[in-house]
Amino acid sequence: MFLTLDDAGLELRSLATEQQTGRYRVRLNRGLSDVFMPLSTVRLSLPKGDEYEVIRDNQITHPSGSFTWFGYLRNHGDDYRVVITTRRGYAFGRILTPSGEWLLESDDSGTWLINPQxxxxxxDNLSDDAVPPPFTGEPITPDSSTDKRLPTTPGESAQAQVDVSSTVDVMLLYTAGMAARYGSGLQARLDNLIALANQAYIDSQVSLTLRLVHIAQVSYSETTSNGTALDDLTNGSDVALASVAAWRNQYGADLVALLRPYNKVSHNSCGQAWINGSRGQALDASNGFAAVSDGNDTGGSNYFCDDYTLSHELGHTMGNQHDRGHATFAGAYPYSYGYGFDGEFGTIMSYLYPRVGKFSSPLINCLGNQSCGVADYADNARSLNNTRTTVAAFRAAQSAQPPVTESPTTTSSLLTNISTRGWVGTGDSVMIGGFIISGSAAKQVLITAKGPALAEAGVPAVLNDPMLTLYNSNGQAILENDDWGTASNAANIQAHGAGPRYGLESAILTTLAPGAYTAIVRGVGATTGNALVEVYDLETSNTASRLVNISTRGWVGTGDSVMIGGFIISGNAAKQVLITAKGPALAEAGVPAVLNDPMLTLYNSNGQAILENDDWGTASNAANIQAHGAGPRYGLESAILTTLAPGAYTAIVRGVGATTGNALIEVYEVQ
Incomplete structure (x- = not known):
């Protein structure tokens, strides 16, 4: 998954001495996200020689275009998590292993894998980061009836909640210091912090999801204490924060956090937030604010604030407290405390280390067979399940607006990426990718052909030296590349982040007029093997043109040599698509050895098979498939016509009865 760069020593020489050790410049194999099979295993190689197998169990595409991949170390359950977020060449993440913790961070100088120890x-400890709100009334005595003052699940004691998940909308504000620290990677950093919190809720059996509805830069001081920052944020008492209340209403933000680069001397803590519901008071929307310090100390000390700080501070705004040994005031409930044993583990709300990405709960284990909490004593998960519906109603939900201007701002969606993995043979068995650009304006696209990168994902018999040729609708070869680094715009290909990393892989970055195009992948010297062809829309904000059809023709084998097509729907609205798998029809075009009976299975980003078809005429909506005009004509061919939410999807084509042959997979946008 990671490759340490050969010039790491040169790059590290410009850093301060104390930063050289444990900090490795790396390059993430970002293309792997396109070839993951459902619940696939990928090899994780760390700089010190540690090797792990990571099982992917979730992946999401954020409205901003960031992509987050979630996994866990084989044979360790969800105790040792891997969470990685990428966007436009920047990467952030956290890897917890039995031998220690690793952090993945990017800035404009590169991507770094850091072993904090x-x-x-x-x-740094969070100091007294939890502040009780101003006392406004008589306290409610914390007794067995306390739970009843907030919505709960009937019969809720120390048992898992099973009702519908609540969505808490979050607005993140950041200073110029944050923008300078992360550069163009800032959006990926913010998306990763939200992803870490949401995965912690899942692993803690909390029916809650944070949704990032708005981000904005504010010209607030980098050096006021977090206590002062919290007051200014809550009251709008600083001119830089005067618009916060209006923004909160505009975007329907239930919770608001201000993020600044950590400064140990001036901030006095890693954050500060109101303990909502403390001292027996009801939860109040006016206490839904948090000040957060992020990353390592700008003052040059060795202290840092870890990437669970946002999760921790938002936990306070939802009624949670630290572990009992570090809690000055109570939380919303008598059991709203973190848990752990110093030197063994600490849950997110505790001050104990090493920290695990879970909230205290007696229903789950932390790092083995140790309980993550104690019933009626330390159970942040139960507390969150109680308070979540109240917090989610702090503000009326608005239409979720993408946090960045590059994302569509209207109710729309686009096909933005197609990738197909399959066998590249010779002659008529090369891999052929087709796509159509509709509209009235030219569009910039990146087309890649990868082979060696697949070996890192465990794919056997890869095509070591793929060559890529692009044809227009007249069948004329208009561009060709063998070895992407030889291209005149190689620097631009590399800057995109989705380009190849291996020198023998190929790429074409170009701007094309509306029309139909074909990209053919061959092996140099008539070599053969598994390869991946990809087409990326680099101008999703360009609504004057769009990708409306994407297809790939190739050889369908068995086992690891089936055809795997991936596509991404971007935007903020569902999209109706028609996906087809054709074989017999290819014979009409003179293609030999066709796959006579293809079967099609569609998977979501969680690796779950959501739809399957063998023989399109058996589908319940076969008449609609036929009416579209691009559906199959042969009874043994397959099709899926469905409406999908924005996200990443994988379509796998197999031969019924383990048969093999040439086949065509297509994805059509249905207006």
Missing amino acids: EAGWLP
Whole structure:
């Protein structure tokens, strides 16, 4: 998954001495996201020689275009999590292993894999970061009836909640210091912080999801204490924060957080937030604010604030407190406390380390067979399940607006990426990818042909040296590349982040007029093997043109050599698509050895098979498939006509009865 760069020593020489050890410049194999099979296993190689197998169990595409991949170490359950977010060449993440913790961070100088212990980084405690709101009334005595003052699940004691999940809308504000620290990677950093919190809720059996509805830069001071920042944020008492209340209403933000680069001397803590519901008071929307310090100390010390700080501070705004040994005031309930044993583990709300990405709960284990909490004593998960519906109603939900201007701002969606993995043979068995650009304006696209990168995902018999040729609708070869680094615009290909990393892989970055195009992947010297062809829309905000049809023709084998097509729907609205798998029809075009009976299975980003078809005429909506005009004509061919939410999807074509042959997979946008 990671490759340490050969010039790492040169790159590290410009850093301060204390930052050289434990900090490795790396390059993430970002293309792997396109070839993951459902619940696939990928090899994780760390700089010190540690090797792990990571099982993917979830992936999401954020409205901003960021992509987050979630997994866990084989044979360790969800105790040792891997969470990685990428966007436009920037990557952020966290890897917890039995031998220690690793952090993945990017800035405009590159991407770095950091071992905090080896680097001498010290996690700063959060000091007195939890502040009880101003006392406004008589306290409610914390007794067995306390739970009843907030919505709960009937019969809720120390048992898992099973009702519908609540969505809490979050607005994140950041300073110029944050923008300078992360550069163009800032959006990926913010998306990763939200993803970490949401995965922690899942692993803790909390029926809650954070939704990022707005981000904005504010010209607030980098050096006021977090206590002052919290007051200014809550009251709008600083001119830089005067618009916060209006923004909160406009975007329907239930919770608001201000993020600044950590400064140990001036901030006095890693954050500060109101303990909503403390001292027996009801939860109040006016207390839904948090100040958060992020990353390592700008003052040069070895202290840092870890990437669960946002999750921790928002936990306070929803009624949670620290572990009992570090809690000055109570939370919303008598059991709203974190848990752990110093030196063994600490849950997110605790001050104990090493920290695990879970909230305290007696229903789950932390790092083995140790309980993550104690019933009626330390159970942040139960507390969150109680308070979530109240917090989710702090503001009326608005139409979720994408956090960045590059995303569509109207109710729309687009096909933005197609990738197909399959066998590249010779002659008529090369891989052929087709796509159509509709509209009235030219569109910039990136087309890649990868082979060696697949080996890192465990794919056997890869095509070591793929060559890529692009044809127009007249069948004329208009562009060709063998070895992407030889291209005149190689620097631009590399900057995109989705381009190849291996020198023998190929790429074409170009701007094309509306029309139909074909990309053919061959092996140099008539070599053969598994390869991946990809087409990326680099101008999703360009509504004057769009990708409306994407298809790939190739050989369908068995086992690891089936045809795997992936596509991404971007935007903020559902999209109706028609997906087809054709074989017999290819014979009409003179293609030999066709797959006579293709079967089609569609998977969502969680790796779950959501739809399947063998023989399109058996589908309940076969008449609609036929009416579209692009559906199959042969009874043994397959099709799926469905409406899909924005996200990443995978379509796999197999031969019924383990048969093999040439086949065509297509994805059509249905207006």
